[in-house]
Amino acid sequence: MKRAVWLVGVLLACRLVVAADAPPTCRALLAAPATGPLTLLLDGTPVALGAYGELTAWAAVAPGPHNLKLLGGTPQQLWDDRETTFESGQRITLLVAPQPPGAVLLRLLEPALPTAEAGRLRVVNLLAETGAVDVLALGQVPFATLGPRQVSRSVEPTAAERYALRPAGGGMPWLTTDVLRVGARQTVTLFAIGQPGASGEAAARWVVDTQPWPASAVAPPAAPEPIRPPPPATRLRVLHAAAGSAPRSGTLGGRPLFRDLAYGQVTPYLPLSPGAPELLVSGDPPAAQALGLQEGGSYTLLLVGEPRRLLSWLFRDEPPADPATAQVRVVQCCRQPATVDLLAGDTVLEAGLSYLQYGPYRPLPATTRRLALRPSGQDVILQTLPLVPAAGRSYTVLVCGAWAEPATAPTLRLLEDG
Numbered sequence: 001m002k003r004a005v006w007l008v009g010v011l012l013a014c015r016l017v018v019a020a021d022a023p024p025t026c027r028a029l030l031a032a033p034a035t036g037p038l039t040l041l042l043d044g045t046p047v048a049l050g051a052y053g054e055l056t057a058w059a060a061v062a063p064g065p066h067n068l069k070l071l072g073g074t075p076q077q078l079w080d081d082r083e084t085t086f087e088s089g090q091r092i093t094l095l096v097a098p099q100p101p102g103a104v105l106l107r108l109l110e111p112a113l114p115t116a117e118a119g120r121l122r123v124v125n126l127l128a129e130t131g132a133v134d135v136l137a138l139g140q141v142p143f144a145t146l147g148p149r150q151v152s153r154s155v156e157p158t159a160a161e162r163y164a165l166r167p168a169g170g171g172m173p174w175l176t177t178d179v180l181r182v183g184a185r186q187t188v189t190l191f192a193i194g195q196p197g198a199s200g201e202a203a204a205r206w207v208v209d210t211q212p213w214p215a216s217a218v219a220p221p222a223a224p225e226p227i228r229p230p231p232p233a234t235r236l237r238v239l240h241a242a243a244g245s246a247p248r249s250g251t252l253g254g255r256p257l258f259r260d261l262a263y264g265q266v267t268p269y270l271p272l273s274p275g276a277p278e279l280l281v282s283g284d285p286p287a288a289q290a291l292g293l294q295e296g297g298s299y300t301l302l303l304v305g306e307p308r309r310l311l312s313w314l315f316r317d318e319p320p321a322d323p324a325t326a327q328v329r330v331v332q333c334c335r336q337p338a339t340v341d342l343l344a345g346d347t348v349l350e351a352g353l354s355y356l357q358y359g360p361y362r363p364l365p366a367t368t369r370r371l372a373l374r375p376s377g378q379d380v381i382l383q384t385l386p387l388v389p390a391a392g393r394s395y396t397v398l399v400c401g402a403w404a405e406p407a408t409a410p411t412l413r414l415l416e417d418g
Helices: none
Strands: 005-013 025-030 038-042 045-047 064-072 077-086 091-098 120-125 133-137 141-146 163-167 186-193 205-212 234-240 248-252 255-261 270-272 278-281 287-290 298-306 309-317 326-332 339-344 347-354 362-364 370-375 383-386 394-400 411-417
Touching: 025 038, 038 091, 077 255, 077 270, 120 141, 234 248, 234 255, 278 309, 287 309, 298 411, 309 326, 309 394, 326 339, 326 347, 339 394, 347 362, 370 411, 383 411
Parallel strands: 025 091, 120 186, 234 298, 326 394
Antiparallel strands: 005 091, 038 045, 038 064, 064 077, 133 141, 133 163, 186 205, 234 270, 248 255, 248 278, 278 287, 298 309, 326 362, 339 347, 339 370, 370 383, 394 411
């Protein structure tokens, strides 16, 4: 049985009170059966994954921002690409779990140590192809109701108990634990994995993990968690603007970036790590370019040129200097007519743009209701495009056209820049 799988996330970071300079530690749990080959990368370096249902050993990682990627399938494709931050003293479990039909990355922090030294227990629902579930203590007392990929509160058990899992609202239990006794100064986590009703390795089962608290752990008075804004993300989107060119696929730094992108199609903004990775776009010959991506920047990459001579063109997307205004820039990707003008109402925004030229961002009049394209200096309007600009927004207008002979009239494509 084959399933889409991806990284559910930096989950269950145990916020025990340790020395301020203690490095964060990390481990992994493969919680998705029958996935085929998987590759988990931390800043481009493979992270060892154990057998299905097996927690790997803790390993120290450097504090600070990191990039996580999950690749799977045959051939391998990029299933998840996320930025995260590891802080000193954190203990982080990376979970690879099924969730058709897409991918999600969650980061859930464990609450601070309680003042009492009694142990704590929590339950994580990683079952495949199920909805919400009820967790029962002693086989019948409600403990928690959890949706897919949710974790319960960490609570103090009242006694040695069995725990059961059933469909939310009633039904026969799918899973039941042995009698669990949670000792003082330890946290027990019950991971529910597999698929109810399946057999063999894919069958639903518990993974029970017991973690002692560090000997140096102290329970300080509860303090409000400071709100730290996440580091700005570096983002990139790709638009195929080469008329007459076949669908293209591309890799960035050797990893898949887009696949079978047809003329006129645009990807959403994709989070990436800053740097200068090499872009390679399929073709005969393929097009290669090193991209300079700065931290926190948003970029648009255009595929332009002739069908057999493709070029990649990188633009940085900027917000208006004045948040009360809107702005627009024009990129000329059509070779006929020789030069064009772009107007907002009766105002000429850009004049005399030739093929593969572009203009800077320019303020849009607040009265703008449509944009118009004409051959330079003429009164003939080739195409109009409705646009009511929103304050604080930036726009890119692409002049696109077919390479067929005779050349067809150009068309306008509007993008709202992030």
